[in-house]
Amino acid sequence: MDVVGVGYPVQDMLVRIEQIPKARVHVLSKILSSSWQGGGMVSTGLAAASVLGARAGIIGVVGGDLYGKACINDFKMNGVDTSHLYVDEEGTTNYTIVLTETYTKERCFVANDGSKRNLKAEELDEAYISQAKYLLVTEMDEISIKAAIIARANGVKVVIDADLYEKRTMDNIELIDVFICSEEFYQGMFEDEDYIGHCREIQAMGPEVALVTLGDKGCRGVYKDTVIDQKAFTEIDVVDTNGAGDVFHGAFIYGMLQGWEPEYIARFASAVSAIKCTRQGGRAGIPDAETTRKFLETGVIDYTEIDKRVDIYKKGLF
Template structure:
């Protein structure tokens, strides 16, 4: 892999960004039940958006190269947040009809839960022709998700030809072209539910082995409070398990996305798979101790201090 300083960016993301309206309740209601709202807050979210914020807070030079509007209130909200986080938007594809996802997230305290209601009206994701190939070649790591397959496949092929590491956050089969896209990913980092469902294996451990291919560098299956299973070229037949750090869980919103962003940041620094998984696990666990998705993402000094005490 090329060194960190030989590329303009450490991490470029192409996928979902969102505006989230979080509603905090004591316990998620059953049917026909009324509950009191403790608090509301609006913040930015989305798989790729949250991952990029996590990478940036860990010190990565990050940029977003998907599509956004330039005048609508939701797109302006995302643009302002990325600007504050130091995430570059100079190669973001501006389309007047494009919008971020808009989600309402119900966060329960007892037990800790989160339920997401989302609208993708106007969401464009990866453009099938933009940005220019040289932009995609200018990063160490490209982060993708399962949206806008045509544009994402183009970006992946350009990245792989240039030696850029491709990391994927897939949560579902998005239809035509998805299987081909999945096969072209270097680092497949999937949630347990989808990995087990896709492979039909019944366990995260077996899913790692099933998802392996000679073209991959790593397969990671995240299991929330149960940690993660992962394998690389040497360990995919006998995957390793890293237990999740023990923390006081307050809000799990965005934890999986933070895992992806931290993994990408570690990869861009030249860390090996073991080190990337450990960094990602620590960042995700710390995020779970704080309310909010992006608002709760830790910065590098906090993560390093936590890692030093995590045995």
């Protein structure tokens, strides 16, 4: 196993409309396209790593409902191992309705946490975690901290997809090897845009990689002694940015597994994320490694395999 993730699988209902309707305004907003896809930050990161060619596995819990079954089938379609994905037969699975406006690309989320139980500490299989090269988490809650301790004790590097600022993440920074955060997380810590300088401060706390993803402004940070200043690929036709950061994390892990130079890892991960954004949802537009390499070499996206995935998700055939 190359990467194991501790995460919270979600089922996403993705809807593209011209304009998100306002309350009490009787205007019919027609659905332009829709897609059922698996979601969740760690889950989508693992799917991206797997599509690119890494061996990935999920540790988590889903409900015994149709959404839970859909999450499992989605993982399997993307080649993610589900042997440690537990099913709470009496519980229901998290799901999210995501509305995206075509003109502004703004998104609106409506979420249901479901009633499934939480992952138990004893379900963190040390043998399963220790066989991996990387552990992917998205927060430093009790379960993730225990998983990180297991990983570090067995020489497994810990990667975090830090989204919204949480003090407990920084309180446990010594357990993190690869710290990649969103702009929102960064703004919870710092008031200026000295990304490189502040990432060096974070790096001094323990991580060998400290990086901030900045959407259409690219990503900046440090990878050991290398400064990362990767611009975004802005020449693409953006359809949906949902899951872009999650996919970036999976692609970044894939790049580290290949032993590439830091600048190329950041460029490759940015390209994978950009290509994903040309299709609806976090999963359908994930390219394989060859498609990404061709894009980096020519600037052209080959949609042959991508649109097969789009059609599967559109029809719900997974």
